[in-house]
Amino acid sequence: MTFILSRASRLEMQKVRIITKSLGGEPLITVYALEAGGAAIVIDPGPASLHSPLEADAVLCTHLHLDHCGSAGYFGAPVYAHERYAAHLLDPSRLYEAARAVLGRYAEAWGAPPPCKNAVGVSDGARLFGAIDVLHAPGHAPHHVAYYWRDGGVLFVGDGAGGYIPELGAVIPVTPPPFRLDLYLQSLERMRAVGAGAICYSHYSCTRDVELLEAHRQQVRAWAEVLGESPDISLDEAFKLLAREDENAARVLAAGGIYADLYLRVSVLGFLDYLRRAKPPHDCL
Numbered sequence: 001m002t003f004i005l006s007r008a009s010r011l012e013m014q015k016v017r018i019i020t021k022s023l024g025g026e027p028l029i030t031v032y033a034l035e036a037g038g039a040a041i042v043i044d045p046g047p048a049s050l051h052s053p054l055e056a057d058a059v060l061c062t063h064l065h066l067d068h069c070g071s072a073g074y075f076g077a078p079v080y081a082h083e084r085y086a087a088h089l090l091d092p093s094r095l096y097e098a099a100r101a102v103l104g105r106y107a108e109a110w111g112a113p114p115p116c117k118n119a120v121g122v123s124d125g126a127r128l129f130g131a132i133d134v135l136h137a138p139g140h141a142p143h144h145v146a147y148y149w150r151d152g153g154v155l156f157v158g159d160g161a162g163g164y165i166p167e168l169g170a171v172i173p174v175t176p177p178p179f180r181l182d183l184y185l186q187s188l189e190r191m192r193a194v195g196a197g198a199i200c201y202s203h204y205s206c207t208r209d210v211e212l213l214e215a216h217r218q219q220v221r222a223w224a225e226v227l228g229e230s231p232d233i234s235l236d237e238a239f240k241l242l243a244r245e246d247e248n249a250a251r252v253l254a255a256g257g258i259y260a261d262l263y264l265r266v267s268v269l270g271f272l273d274y275l276r277r278a279k280p281p282h283d284c285l
């Protein structure tokens, strides 16, 4: 599937190639490929177990999680990731163990990532190949960045703005522990301020409806409010509360399967974990 992006102010059509990977029959993870600044670029190459042998001069990872950056070492091209964490790509064994601890069988489904020979650190505000701006966007993970392809007006948000499931008409947080709500909200604001004409999510589609960034910010605030009142509740109770408050959550819960299990369950765990840690301690008398 090729998603064609155009801007009224430009004569040429700009193209982003979209390769979506499924797990359990559901489309789940997307790899993006484009030409920018004269280079063949792959953004978020996907898990090691579902490697796509694309031509690449550079591989850009929005963050180091295995479902998006796990196959980067197979490309033989330089792999770009946040400067403070890029060295983990040289020996990704710790990334794999950390993912198994949080995601269990899903981490095993993504496969053990091969080492990258050439990891390149990127910093907030950098411009890559004269064409792609780097925006540090922590919250989902401290090593998360977004990439803004200026000529195409496309912002690749990784997991920093939730997951977009077009079949369900739903955006849902993708916030496994350790999630940082405070940083996440700041990052959303920064991404919105870029003024992109289209946004592409790593889970798992693109849209020109850039207002989804603001809608998602409100959604995240609403989740924090609802769950913040009783962060010690069970997951099932949390699902019920959220389904009542948020149509997106209700749709994902009704759809069940991997969307409910991976997105909703893991995301709610991340919220509850953050909110429990943020809760002021009781006075001891």
Ligand SMILES: [Zn+2]
Binding pocket: 063, 065, 140, 141, 159
């Ligand atoms: Zn992630």
